[in-house]
Amino acid sequence: MPPVTVAGILTEIGRGDPDESELTRRLAHSCAAALPGSGVGLSLTTPDGPAGVLAATQGVGAAIEELQLTLGVGPCRDAWESGRPVLHADLLATGTARWPAFVSGAAAAGVCAVFAFPVRVGAVRLGVLDVSRTRVGELDTTELATALSYADAAVAVLVHLQAHHTVRGGRPPAVALIEDSAEVHQATGVVSVQAVVTVTQALGLLQARAYSSGRTLREVARDVLRGEMTFTRTDDGIDDR
Amino acid sequence: MSADSGAQDGGAHGTYRGDGDGEETTVGEPQDAARVFVELADALVAPLDVVDFLHLLTDRSGTLLGARAAGLALADQRGSLQLMARTGEADPVAFLEQQLRSGPGHDVFTSGLAVVDVDLATVGERWPDLAGAAQAAGPGRVTAVPLRWRGAVLGSLAVLVPEQVRLSRADVAVGQAMADVATLGLLQARSTQEQAALSEQLQTALQDRIVVEQAKGVVAATTGTPIREAFRRLRRTARRRGVALTVLAADVVDGRLDEDLLDGY
Numbered sequence: 121m122p123p124v125t126v127a128g129i130l131t132e133i134g135r136g137d138p139d140e141s142e143l144t145r146r147l148a149h150s151c152a153a154a155l156p157g158s159g160v161g162l163s164l165t166t167p168d169g170p171a172g173v174l175a176a177t178q179g180v181g182a183a184i185e186e187l188q189l190t191l192g193v194g195p196c197r198d199a200w201e202s203g204r205p206v207l208h209a210d211l212l213a214t215g216t217a218r219w220p221a222f223v224s225g226a227a228a229a230g231v232c233a234v235f236a237f238p239v240r241v242g243a244v245r246l247g248v249l250d251v252s253r254t255r256v257g258e259l260d261t262t263e264l265a266t267a268l269s270y271a272d273a274a275v276a277v278l279v280h281l282q283a284h285h286t287v288r289g290g291r292p293p294a295v296a297l298i299e300d301s302a303e304v305h306q307a308t309g310v311v312s313v314q315a316v317v318t319v320t321q322a323l324g325l326l327q328a329r330a331y332s333s334g335r336t337l338r339e340v341a342r343d344v345l346r347g348e349m350t351f352t353r354t355d356d357g358i359d360d361r
Numbered sequence: 362m363s364a365d366s367g368a369q370d371g372g373a374h375g376t377y378r379g380d381g382d383g384e385e386t387t388v389g390e391p392q393d394a395a396r397v398f399v400e401l402a403d404a405l406v407a408p409l410d411v412v413d414f415l416h417l418l419t420d421r422s423g424t425l426l427g428a429r430a431a432g433l434a435l436a437d438q439r440g441s442l443q444l445m446a447r448t449g450e451a452d453p454v455a456f457l458e459q460q461l462r463s464g465p466g467h468d469v470f471t472s473g474l475a476v477v478d479v480d481l482a483t484v485g486e487r488w489p490d491l492a493g494a495a496q497a498a499g500p501g502r503v504t505a506v507p508l509r510w511r512g513a514v515l516g517s518l519a520v521l522v523p524e525q526v527r528l529s530r531a532d533v534a535v536g537q538a539m540a541d542v543a544t545l546g547l548l549q550a551r552s553t554q555e556q557a558a559l560s561e562q563l564q565t566a567l568q569d570r571i572v573v574e575q576a577k578g579v580v581a582a583t584t585g586t587p588i589r590e591a592f593r594r595l596r597r598t599a600r601r602r603g604v605a606l607t608v609l610a611a612d613v614v615d616g617r618l619d620e621d622l623l624d625g626y
Contacts, residue, residue, distance in 0.1 A: 204565045207557035242571030243614040264560060302574045306588055309578020309614065319575055319614055345578075345588065 124154055124266045129273040130295050137292055140284075141175070143277055148175035151251070151270040155263055159231075161185035161250040162239075162274055165200050167318070170248065183229040184252045187222060194222040196248045199236035203245065206236040209258040232256045237271040239278060241298055242305055244320045246278040272298075282324030283331060293331040298323070299338050307341035315351040315358045325351055329360055394535055397421045401542050405549060412445070414546045419446040419518070422539040426532055428520040429501055432457035433543060434466055435508070435516040442470055442516060453521050456481070456491070456498040460519060463490040465505035469517040475506045477533055480524070500524040504533060506540045508547070515544055569607040576610035580622055594622050 133146040144162055152160040159181030162174045173189060176182040188194035195206040195215070208215045211234055215223045226234065231252045239247040249271045251259070259267060280295040298304070304326070311322035326344070330337045343349035351360045400421065404414055415433055423431035430449030434442040442461040447454060460466040464484065465476035481501050485492030501521045508516040518540040522528065528536070573595070580591035595613070598621045599606040609619065 203568060204561045205557075207560060209557065238568075240568060242568055242573075242575045243611060244575075258557070268564070300571070305571050305574030306578035306581070309575040309580075310582040311578075312575075312614075313579055313582035 123262070124269045126269050126272045126276065126297055129269060130276055130297065133273070133277075134295050137294075140281055143281075143295065144175040147270065147274060147277055148177055148181065151249070151267070152177045152181065154266050154270070155251060155259075157253055157255065159184065159252040160270075161196075161252070162247060163189075163196060163250070164247045164278070165245055167245075170197060170200060174247065180229055180231050180252045180254060181250070184226060184231060184234060184250055187225045187229070188250075191219075191222055191225070193219050195219075195234045195236035196250050199238045199248050200245065203238050203240060205238065206234075207259070208235070209233050210256045212256075226252075230254045235259055235267060237267055239271050239274040241275055241279075241300075241308075241323065242319075244279075244308065244323050246275060246320065249274050279323055279327050282320070283327035296327065296330065296337065298327070299336070301338050301341070303341040303345055304337055307344040310344055311351045314353075316353045317358070322351075325358060325360070394425055397425055398542075401546075405542070405546055411547060415543060416446040416448070418539060418543050418546065420448040422518060422536060423449050423520060425535060425539070426504075426520050426522060426528060427526055428522050429453060429499075430457060431518070431520045432466075433508075433516065433518045434461050435547070436470065436514065442466060445516070449521070453498040453501070456494040456503075456521070457519060459491055459494040460488075460503070460505070461517070464488045465503050466517045466519050469505045469507045469519075470514050473507050473509060473514045475504070475533065475537065477504045478528055479503050481521075482524075502526065502528075504528055504536060506533070506537045508540045508544045510544050510548065515547065518543060569610075572607060572614060573610045576613040579613050579618070583618060584623060584625075594624070598622050598624075 129147070129150060133143060133150055138146060148160045148162050152158055159177050159179050161176035161181045161184055163185060164171045164174050170189065173185040176185045185196075188196045195208060199206040211223055211226055211232055215234070232255050233253040235251040237249045237251070238245065239249055249267070251267055275298050276295050279298055284292055307326060308319050308322045311317070311325055312319045315322065315325060317325070326340055327337055329349070330340045333340070340349065349360060351358055401418060404417060419431050419433040422428070428449060430447070430453040432444055432447045434444045437443050444458055444461065447457055465479060468476050479487070479502060481495040481498060481503060484495045484503070498521065501524050503519060503521050505517050505519040507514045508518065518536065520536060576595060577588050577591045580586070580594060581588050584591065584594070586594070595609060596606060598619055599609045601621060602609065602619065612619070613622070
């Protein structure tokens with residue numbers, strides 16, 4: 121089986137211009153299909169914490185998301201707070217001391233392992249991708265790579281959803297990769313200051329500009345860094361020129 | 362390597378201490394050793410259960426060396442050895458345990474050197490506390506080798522052979538090799554259990570780098586300076602404040618700009 125790539129995932133889930141909820145639903149299900157025996161959940165986060173479940177596969181995927189939302193604790197929350205992957209190959213053994221109520225609830229649902237991956241681009245914290253299993257065991261190298269690729273795809277999707285809101289009218293653009301380049305990250309910081317917004321919003325603005333001008337994120341970032349493009353907050357919103 | 366009464370032989374694995382008499386025999390056929398190593402290699406590359414693996418290894422060590430019993434012990438990181446796996450006859454059990462406290466196993470642990478081919482009838486002379494257990498074990502000869510890793514001793518492997526058997530240098534080498542394989546298995550198992558920690562470290566480092574880039578952008582835009590200057594200021598302020606660069610960067614991006622960053626010099 122060829123290795124999963126972020127570009128491949130985005131192409132697969134983006135076919136036919138699905139709407140928001142369909143995009144995230146497809147992401148979760150594609151991930152579950154790529155990791156046999158796993159349930160998957162994608163939740164959104166705000167600066168205050170996990171804010172809701174975007175998508176989850178039926179069964180353990182949904183059960184784990186529900187549990188974490190209800191209890192407010194768990195691997196998902198920890199992954200969001202710390203910004204680090206929280207990997208528990210044997211939940212009962214390593215998670216009980218930390219989240220007794222969560223582990224007990226997870227066990228009742230048959231879940232023996234949970235792997236939570238923060239969906240982030242540096243300080244841009246978008247959400248968490250959870251992979252759950254009904255058997256104890258680590259993700260092997262390939263599975264780990266797959267899960268991380270899906271977390272990257274989730275970054276692209278969540279930034280896309282943010283960006284698309286600001287693009288007025290027209291056909292929704294295809295979900296674009298968030299290029300991991302220094303320029304993109306620096307420009308994100310610059311725009312957050314110019315437009316007086318969070319870095320999360322700044323990245324969304326940059327991507328929206330990329331979509332509306334038909335250019336890549338990196339090209340837009342370069343313009344920003346060269347001072348050829350600025351984003352200013354006005355009374356009506358945010359202007360870019 | 363310390364001097365010792367008894368036969369001195371500077372083998373590859375340290376001082377060869379033994380009683381020096383009796384004919385040497387090489388136990389087992391070469392192809393037996395080959396078969397065992399293939400079996401252990403297969404076990405090593407499969408998903409590894411440490412307890413299972415060490416038991417397998419101990420058992421095969423005993424078989425290869427024609428032993429009555431074998432015992433593998435690990436350091437508990439508190440100064441003692443704990444028996445992890447024991448195979449063979451029942452009578453030598455107390456001996457295999459006691460020798461970890463006082464006896465060949467203990468000496469191997471503290472010196473890092475093998476203790477080879479000691480007659481159980483004589484152990485009381487060297488290790489009085491061991492005499493009772495040696496008696497209960499019945500006649501035999503004991504050899505113990507260290508589990509070693511980069512200068513540290515992680516444990517010991519002891520084999521008890523029938524009294525008429527003398528392990529040759531080649532046999533001792535096989536025993537040491539088995540101990541080395543045990544060490545590898547132990548460390549390998551640890552590394553997969555630390556997969557979570559490793560992944561955490563790698564992913565976090567990658568993300569921390571991004572936060573620093575974002576912080577450069579924030580500082581550059583706030584101070585009206587080029588990115589390179591922004592980076593210089595971040596590093597300088599982190600040093601002045603005695604905080605990690607990544608911590609400062611995270612604060613900056615979160616909107617908590619240290620006023621020192623506004624400083625141009």
